[in-house]
Amino acid sequence: MQLQFLGATKTVTGSKYLLTTQNKKFLVDCGLFQGLKELRLRNWNEFVVDPKTIDAVIITHAHLDHSGYLPVLIKKGFSGKIYCTDCTMDLCKLLLCDCGHLLEEEANRANKYGYSKHKPALPLYTYDEACAALKQFVPVEFDQEITLENELNVTFRRAGHILGASSVLLKHQGASILFSGDLGRPHDPCIRPPEPVTQAQYLVVESTYGDRSHALVDPERELGVVINKTAKRGGTLIIPAFAVGRTQNILYYIYSLKKQNLIPDIPVFLDSPMAQNVTEILATHYQEHLPSPEVCAEVCKTAHYVSSVEESKLIDTYNYPKIIISASGMVEGGRVLHHIKYFAGDHRNTILFAGYQAIGTRGATILSGVSEVKMLGGIVKINAEVIALGDVSAHADYAELISWIRKMPTPPKKVFITHGELPAAEALKQRIESTLGWECVVPSYLDNVELEERTNN
Ligand SMILES: [Zn+2]
Structure with missing residues (x-):
């Protein structure tokens, strides 16, 4: 199984991970790049593989930096199913359509006041294109393993953060990989806390606050x-x-x-x-x-x-x-x-x-x-x-991240640290290496790694 990092590398937006098994291609998260212009321009790039060849998409939660690229992927030919929890599906209905609406409004404004270099300025996608994406969604229950495309077993587990947010455990022929998704805090007043980490050979963990400790103020x-x-x-x-x-x-x-x-x-x-x-x-x-x-x-x-x-x-x-x-x-x-x-x-x-x-x-x-x-x-x-x-913040700080991952029963083969600016990702890498002694990598955009298949996990 191969894993390619198509976003959220040394940055917090654009979460997208391509998993290629012997016969199929899966995308975990399909987020928009936001923030710096050089990142936002990636939203307009050719997609790294032909979206027609992607068999299914898995979405960890509804925030646009994890779901907002879906209408583009579909415009470019993706016609498979999109799996997520039912809460995420309901929230995506709002967020995606609203995003399409805002993109159209922004393009209209740019055209009206002439502040875009592009004549005419076009939206990345429209309200209608965003709403059309919803037809491909399939809701999935938390904590129930399902098999996608007869190829990949998936379990969604609560990650705190926002309603419906999940970590996803994926298994294929003895290989297993856990994506933390955006991990919430253990004592949020509104959302249920993240479920404990599960065993996996590989871990992809977010690091938004990998270099910070939340203040002890109320x-x-x-x-x-x-x-x-x-x-x-x-x-x-x-x-x-x-x-x-x-x-x-x-x-x-x-x-x-x-x-x-x-x-x-x-x-x-x-x-x-x-x-x-x-x-x-x-x-x-x-x-x-x-x-x-x-x-x-x-x-x-x-x-x-x-x-x-x-x-x-x-x-x-x-x-x-x-x-x-x-x-x-x-x-x-x-x-x-x-x-x-x-x-x-x-x-x-x-x-x-x-x-x-x-x-x-x-x-x-x-x-x-x-x-x-x-x-x-x-x-x-x-x-x-x-x-x-x-x-x-809706994200765990470094101490909360480490206390979540250290409960993995046996160390993973490798930890990939994503979804954080470089100083945050590097700081979390050093902390995991020094406190747990686990091998960590901060991947770069488009890095491709081979995940070894093993049967003892
Ligand atoms: Zn989020």
């Missing part, structure tokens, strides 16, 4: 401090957040802070067209998250849902302290752009980042402390306070 209390400070200034708190995952955690913390009277009862606007649908998905998969259905209902009532673009613009003009939670989480698109444009110039306001900001994204640029940023075809001055709530 994120709820930290958020409370920021809300109080901003409200006292009469300002608006903007929280760019992934519509799925971080948004629900932030809402949970605000609900809890309000319940304890630790913050003023200022309005909370959830300005993401997907939010209501996500809420419905959460309600149908209540067994996958920790708060009871009753508490979930209360959490949802914490925010006012903004649906129309008109209302989204209107809330900017409300002249009182408020909280606006809006996507995208890395300020790469979505309605949060307009809110930042409106509020960033005033020092009374706060922009609070609540998740990982990949290098090259606008979120990372703002967080680096720049005084102005390019967006929506213009320059926006940043005078607002800019803060990162590192501890609400």
